[in-house]
Amino acid sequence: GAVVSQHPSRVICKSGTSVKIECRSLDFQATTMFWYRQFPKQSLMLMATSNEGSKATYEQGVEKDKFLINHASLTLSTLTVTSAHPEDSSFYICSARNRGEGVFQETQYFGPGTRLLVL
Amino acid sequence: AQKVTQAQTEISVVEKEDVTLDCVYETRDTTYYLFWYKQPPSGELVFLIRRNSFDEQNEISGRYSWNFQKSTSSFNFTITASQVVDSAVYFCALFNFNKFYFGSGTKLNVKP
Numbered sequence: 001g002a003v004v005s006q007h008p009s010r011v012i013c014k015s016g017t018s019v020k021i022e023c024r025s026l027d028f029q030a031t032t033m034f035w036y037r038q039f040p041k042q043s044l045m046l047m048a049t050s051n052e053g054s055k056a057t058y059e060q061g062v063e064k065d066k067f068l069i070n071h072a073s074l075t076l077s078t079l080t081v082t083s084a085h086p087e088d089s090s091f092y093i094c095s096a097r098n099r100g101e102g103v104f105q106e107t108q109y110f111g112p113g114t115r116l117l118v119l
Numbered sequence: 120a121q122k123v124t125q126a127q128t129e130i131s132v133v134e135k136e137d138v139t140l141d142c143v144y145e146t147r148d149t150t151y152y153l154f155w156y157k158q159p160p161s162g163e164l165v166f167l168i169r170r171n172s173f174d175e176q177n178e179i180s181g182r183y184s185w186n187f188q189k190s191t192s193s194f195n196f197t198i199t200a201s202q203v204v205d206s207a208v209y210f211c212a213l214f215n216f217n218k219f220y221f222g223s224g225t226k227l228n229v230k231p
Contacts, residue, residue, distance in 0.1 A: 034219065042223070095219070
């Protein structure tokens with residue numbers, strides 16, 4: 001299947017700093033990427049939908065200025081956690097939408113996730 | 120409203136037992152996709168299967184099988200002859216209107 005990478009896989013930072021997470025679709029073009037957040041032993045929570053060449057669409061309750069999303073190309077989306085605080089510590093997962101080659105062939109592929117720890 | 124319910128929070132079985140993970144979904148749309156993903160302790164979501172709403176044919180892949188029934192809005196997942204490596208959290212998800220709606224997940228513990 002298609003491959004989606006995330007970098008870094010783990011990051012530890014001090015409170016107040018900004019952290020950038022990259023999500024790349026390695027062998028297909030993704031016009032849409034999604035960012036999720038997962039707390040321990042919980043399900044994935046959609047944060048925002050990232051569309052190439054346009055502004056991201058954020059879910060209710062997600063701070064746009066806190067979580068900056070840039071979909072610079074058809075294979076790259078970045079999530080920047082600005083002025084990170086300990087409560088931002090979480091597991092962040094991206095996914096890329098692959099429209100496939102035919103009707104009903106659409107699938108989403110998930111990146112391996114990034115564990116963020118803010119001290 | 121779109122919603123996915125996985126009523127089983129955690130299941131423990133002994134190796135070689137069969138186990139079924141339940142998934143019930145809600146949607147008003149007639150066109151949608153259903154997915155199952157596996158999340159091992161490493162955290163990476165592993166794609167298992169996708170079904171579109173017009174294809175109710177059940178599917179078998181090795182020890183895995185899926186039962187999609189629109190009449191009951193269910194998309195259940197059965198693992199036959201479970202193995203320790205099957206231990207993970209399994210998520211059922213509904214995709215429509217350009218969004219994924221995940222269930223809360225079922226943690227499967229397979230003991231040797």
